[in-house]
Amino acid sequence: MHYHKKPDWLIKESRSTDEKHFINRRKILAGMGIATGLAALGGPAFSLPSQSPFSPRPGLNGNYANAGRAVTAESINSTYNNFYEFGSSKNIHQEAQALQSDPWTVTIDGMVDTPFQISVDDLISRIGVEERIYRHRCVEAWSMVVPWVGFPLAKLVEMAKPLSRAKYVQFQTFNNPEVASEQRASWYPWPYTEGLTMAEATNELSLMVVGAYGKVLHKQFGAPMRLHTPWKYGFKSIKSIDRITFTDRQPVGFWEGLQKKEYGFWANVNPAVDHRRWTQATERPLSGGDRIPTQLYNGYGDQVAGMYSGMADEIGDAFWR
Ligand code: MTE
Numbered sequence: 001m002h003y004h005k006k007p008d009w010l011i012k013e014s015r016s017t018d019e020k021h022f023i024n025r026r027k028i029l030a031g032m033g034i035a036t037g038l039a040a041l042g043g044p045a046f047s048l049p050s051q052s053p054f055s056p057r058p059g060l061n062g063n064y065a066n067a068g069r070a071v072t073a074e075s076i077n078s079t080y081n082n083f084y085e086f087g088s089s090k091n092i093h094q095e096a097q098a099l100q101s102d103p104w105t106v107t108i109d110g111m112v113d114t115p116f117q118i119s120v121d122d123l124i125s126r127i128g129v130e131e132r133i134y135r136h137r138c139v140e141a142w143s144m145v146v147p148w149v150g151f152p153l154a155k156l157v158e159m160a161k162p163l164s165r166a167k168y169v170q171f172q173t174f175n176n177p178e179v180a181s182e183q184r185a186s187w188y189p190w191p192y193t194e195g196l197t198m199a200e201a202t203n204e205l206s207l208m209v210v211g212a213y214g215k216v217l218h219k220q221f222g223a224p225m226r227l228h229t230p231w232k233y234g235f236k237s238i239k240s241i242d243r244i245t246f247t248d249r250q251p252v253g254f255w256e257g258l259q260k261k262e263y264g265f266w267a268n269v270n271p272a273v274d275h276r277r278w279t280q281a282t283e284r285p286l287s288g289g290d291r292i293p294t295q296l297y298n299g300y301g302d303q304v305a306g307m308y309s310g311m312a313d314e315i316g317d318a319f320w321r
Contacts, residue, residue: 032084059149062247064132068299071133071288072144074213082138083239085192093220096178099240101223104246110170110245113161114140119225126159127151131206131214137269137298139262140234143283149211149230152204156244163199166246168210170194170200171227171238189258194238195251195265197228199307205230205300208241231300233267268308269298 079093086092106123109115115276137143157169175191177183183190200206202304207228210217217223222239229236234257255263271281271294282291297304 012050028279059129060131060133064134067133067135067145069135069145069285070287071147072285075142076117076286077146078218078220082234083220083222084188085190085240086220087184089183093218095181096218099174099219099223099239100179101217101219104224104242106225106241107243108160108245110132110154110247111166111241112161112246113163120210122207123225124151125157127155129210134207134230135300136227136234136237137231137283137294139235139267139275139280141278141280141283141294142286143292144286145216145292146212146228148207149214149217150207150209150228153206153208153227154204154206156208157198157202160244160246162246165248165312167198167248168246168251169196169198170243170245170247170251171241172243172245173238173240174242189254192238192254193251193257194227194253195237196236196306200229200304203304203307205303226258231268231297231304233263233269235263236267255282266308269294270296272296 030273080090081092082090083096104120105117106120107117129148129149131147133145133147135143135145163277171194173192175183182188196206209226209228210224212218212221217226225241226239227237228240235253250265253263253265256265274280280294283294284291
């Protein structure tokens with residue numbers, strides 16, 4: 001995102017799966033009853049979008065079987081990523097392969113019944129996974145459509161047994177400057193953090209993502225587990241999470257800490273509120289073609305608008321006006 005001299009989301013436009021990890025975690029995913037679906041997904045990414053609300057693929061959530069647009073080719077969005085830990089260009093997919101994402105332990109702490117640590121593999125085994133095709137809208141005004149594999153964040157919240165005092169959930173990415181070169185840059189407030197209200201975290205759309213395109217998550221997508229909140233600008237969808245903390249204080253996100261007027265807490269997609277330096281009325285699909293109109297809440301208003309109805313402005317997102 002635009003900050004200081006180095007990071008520059010707007011101007012710079014700039015794959016690979018570790019087969020061993022793919023096979024290991026795939027075994028677990030296979031145990032979740034979507035093995036056939038995953039096998040079927042081995043074909044070309046372009047064959048994924050289903051025009052029918054019913055999918056033949058086991059594991060595909062019928063409510064999210066069709067994003068209304070073609071799925072973006074895996075080859076495109078696995079080579080165009082925002083993962084600042086590995087650099088400020090979009091071309092970080094090779095450097096990101098240095099991340100050791102298996103095994104991976106997540107700490108659940110803060111205002112919970114009993115803090116604990118759990119591996120991503122255990123989370124997958126205990127909760128199970130499903131596939132959902134979601135639209136993703138970056139605050140930089142590009143967009144993609146991805147077939148994620150994951151589980152509702154609400155299930156993890158339930159497992160964590162938060163205390164009634166907990167009002168927010170804070171997420172944190174790993175911090176390892178030896179592996180992630182940009183984490184040696186002192187102008188950033190590492191580690192990357194993000195946060196949601198409890199209502200947002202338990203909204204049915206909030207997904208903990210452990211796979212995409214029927215495969216274990218590519219490292220550049222935020223392996224082994226990242227968040228996706230499709231009604232919010234993409235910077236809320238934090239990657240490679242290693243800590244989830246329940247708190248009564250509104251968390252300050254990584255970009256919010258750098259530039260609150262441009263990257264605030266709510267960050268709900270809203271075509272009527274421009275970024276201070278560019279329009280949010282339209283977006284550029286990574287798959288190519290003309291720019292398309294951006295939709296309020298990225299088109300997910302039915303599921304999320306109710307959470308913001310009592311707020312001061314129409315969507316509770318006036319931070320950059
Ligand atoms: N999470 C971490 N840890 N570091 C990041 O730089 N970038 C965010 C989000 N999550 C980011 C992150 C931004 S700005 C976007 S748009 C999405 O990841 C991009 O996800 P993608 O690379 O899978 O498209």
